[in-house]
Amino acid sequence: QPTRNWWHEASIYQIYPASFKDSNADGFGDVPGIISKVDHIASLGVDAVWLSPCYKSPNVDMGYDIADYREIDPRYGSVADIEVLIAKLKEHGIKLLMDLVVNHSSDQHAWFQESRSSKTNPKRDWYIWKKGKTEVVDGKEVRLPPNNWESLFKGSAWEYDSLTDEFYLRIFAKEQPDLNWDNPELRRAVHDDMRFWLDKGIGGFRMDVINMISKPADFPDAPVTNPASPWQHAACVYCNGPRVHEYLQEVKREVLDHYPNVMTVGEVPFTSDPALVRQYVEPERAELSMLFQFDIFDIDTGPGGKFTPSNWNLKDLKSTIAKWQQALSFSSGAWQTFFLESHDAARSVTRFGDRDPANRERVAKLLALMSVTLSGTLFMHQGQEIGLANLADDVPVADYPDIETRNFCQTLREQREAEAGGKEVDMSDVEREIRLKARDHGRIPIPWDAAAKNAGFSESDKALLWTPMNTDAEACNVADQDARPDSVLNFWRRMLAFRKEKRETLVFGDFEPLALDDAPVFAYRRRNLDVGGGEDVLVLLNMTASDGVVATLPSDGPYKILETTGAGQKSKAGGDMRGGQDVSLGAYEGL
Numbered sequence: 001q002p003t004r005n006w007w008h009e010a011s012i013y014q015i016y017p018a019s020f021k022d023s024n025a026d027g028f029g030d031v032p033g034i035i036s037k038v039d040h041i042a043s044l045g046v047d048a049v050w051l052s053p054c055y056k057s058p059n060v061d062m063g064y065d066i067a068d069y070r071e072i073d074p075r076y077g078s079v080a081d082i083e084v085l086i087a088k089l090k091e092h093g094i095k096l097l098m099d100l101v102v103n104h105s106s107d108q109h110a111w112f113q114e115s116r117s118s119k120t121n122p123k124r125d126w127y128i129w130k131k132g133k134t135e136v137v138d139g140k141e142v143r144l145p146p147n148n149w150e151s152l153f154k155g156s157a158w159e160y161d162s163l164t165d166e167f168y169l170r171i172f173a174k175e176q177p178d179l180n181w182d183n184p185e186l187r188r189a190v191h192d193d194m195r196f197w198l199d200k201g202i203g204g205f206r207m208d209v210i211n212m213i214s215k216p217a218d219f220p221d222a223p224v225t226n227p228a229s230p231w232q233h234a235a236c237v238y239c240n241g242p243r244v245h246e247y248l249q250e251v252k253r254e255v256l257d258h259y260p261n262v263m264t265v266g267e268v269p270f271t272s273d274p275a276l277v278r279q280y281v282e283p284e285r286a287e288l289s290m291l292f293q294f295d296i297f298d299i300d301t302g303p304g305g306k307f308t309p310s311n312w313n314l315k316d317l318k319s320t321i322a323k324w325q326q327a328l329s330f331s332s333g334a335w336q337t338f339f340l341e342s343h344d345a346a347r348s349v350t351r352f353g354d355r356d357p358a359n360r361e362r363v364a365k366l367l368a369l370m371s372v373t374l375s376g377t378l379f380m381h382q383g384q385e386i387g388l389a390n391l392a393d394d395v396p397v398a399d400y401p402d403i404e405t406r407n408f409c410q411t412l413r414e415q416r417e418a419e420a421g422g423k424e425v426d427m428s429d430v431e432r433e434i435r436l437k438a439r440d441h442g443r444i445p446i447p448w449d450a451a452a453k454n455a456g457f458s459e460s461d462k463a464l465l466w467t468p469m470n471t472d473a474e475a476c477n478v479a480d481q482d483a484r485p486d487s488v489l490n491f492w493r494r495m496l497a498f499r500k501e502k503r504e505t506l507v508f509g510d511f512e513p514l515a516l517d518d519a520p521v522f523a524y525r526r527r528n529l530d531v532g533g534g535e536d537v538l539v540l541l542n543m544t545a546s547d548g549v550v551a552t553l554p555s556d557g558p559y560k561i562l563e564t565t566g567a568g569q570k571s572k573a574g575g576d577m578r579g580g581q582d583v584s585l586g587a588y589e590g591l
Ligand code: ISL
Pocket: 061, 064, 065, 101, 152, 172, 208, 209, 269, 306, 343, 344, 345, 404, 439
């Protein structure tokens, strides 16, 4: 049996600091704002908070471009504020996880400023510099990037710097140069910055794009998948690279092993092979405690990329969930996470529901029930506890501030305009996808109270808010849901307690799907592996808006109804049911 740790059964709440609570009316959430809401966080029953970056940053990518790993950006507060937050959370038994973004830094980081200053600077090799290719066009020499890699934020992944006449690699924005982990001094500097925060008593780290830190030494071209563009999607070339495990084992040996009980969750985008994922977490290596893997999260990514239409269906969703539940579990010796939201995606009620406001709370409860009954450390994102939906249609897409959204729109518009010879182009198809999937929806400020200015998020003028509020605060806010016993918020509270109570089955048990077809109901069983003969849990989820969907219980039994999302089923809670009996589920009802 693998060893049990606190983080196996933890539920973790993600805070996106800019959008949580603004304490000083500048339109930006901040750490004192978070401190003022610790009671709300504790009321959920979560065990840890993952705080998205609030380090010193020019904020090109909302803090994922870090200019100093040991400073808190003044707009968010100070290091002393983080220390207070750690202490306040600790009073409730809640740990704080910091975000570690060390695949790249900001171009404003002192390391990069030195690195770019000259080819002989001692930190030159801390980033990835290349001469690039030279071609003669019309008798003139032109400098071209060293390979065809596309930035995840569009354009070439290489940025030319005339100061030293070389290109640097930047998989994300041009202001986010990639660090060179092949350099041992850089690695030691990262280790030191990690210790800085661990010494303050944090519970661990969420590690941004950690599978990108080791690039193949020869930087080969990516296969051409988009012949219309000179730049090709290259994640298959630079993710899970040749020395990534060596570097993470070093981090473990040099840093993490010296801090007992800390946990790490590594982000591994573009990694759909469970065997690859296992390598980071299997007990013999235990480089990381768990990973964020994106098959479920990216299910609505279209064949041409995130903002192209996708026709995913229920069968895809069921089988993707089953694939990961079965591949990694406590008994398999390799742990994982389960999450439906973060600051990198739109809201789950909108993506997985039917977008009818009348069904919003139903869908939110259904997804909550699903989340707490699946294996893996459960991550929920701020706003998910009230079933926050995407920005409503009355918020213009032009007001969405995210760099991914903006760059995507601009690149596509330019492409279409070039094709149309300068004529007006139609972007409505793209707008539709953005309304559905943009990261901006995951970053909507929390509506604390519909009666307060800016729904209680900030006292600032509306014009100062860094990102638009949603316009549905009346229908969806914390104060209302706190007071309403049947709200999504109170359902989440009850469900997180339920998960703890049934941890033997819901956390440590196995997963067994009942059918992976396209029928409306997603049905699975969680197996209690306790040799003493503990109870299993059967979960039935009507994933559709159709009312009166009938599901037949497996022939074994008897069954007792433990929890239900539907008010209509409430009377049945505690009731017994025979094996083989039919159950009728309402729209988006879970049992
Ligand atoms: O957001 C995405 C798609 O919409 C992902 O491709 C995302 O860029 C990827 O998962 C990496 O995300 C992380 O690193 C980025 C940052 O922009 C994201 O917010 C962060 O979660 C660069 O640091």
